[in-house]
Amino acid sequence: MVGVPAQPPAVGIVTDYTDPDTSKLVRALTSAYTDLPTRDFQCGYACSDHASWHEAGVRSAIPFESQFIDYNTNIHSARDTLNTVDFAHLLKYVRIALGFVVEVAGASY
DSSP, rough: OHHHHHHHHOOEESSSOOHHHHHHHHHHHHHOOSSSEEEEEEEEEEEEEEHHHTTHHHTOOOEEEESSTOOOTTSSSTTOGGGOHHHHHHHHHHHHHHHHHHTTTTTTO
């Protein structure tokens, strides 16, 4: 869900069913490790696995490929194949994920 950049490209930060402090960290990591802006949005429902973690009391955040949950119509369809993935864009999310690991390593959650 992060291999197809929105136009213009941005990291969508889901703000419902998430932890505000963890989402703030993801915004900071996006700024530090990529050239992408962030855009907050709400799904309006438990739109991914982060919601289950949040409901269980685990601090969660979710960076998304756009500021709209339905931007990429290929997700979870027969068209959701490797040839639709922009790997250069996907690498930016890898940087966010690795930055998250580095920043929270040893932190007491």
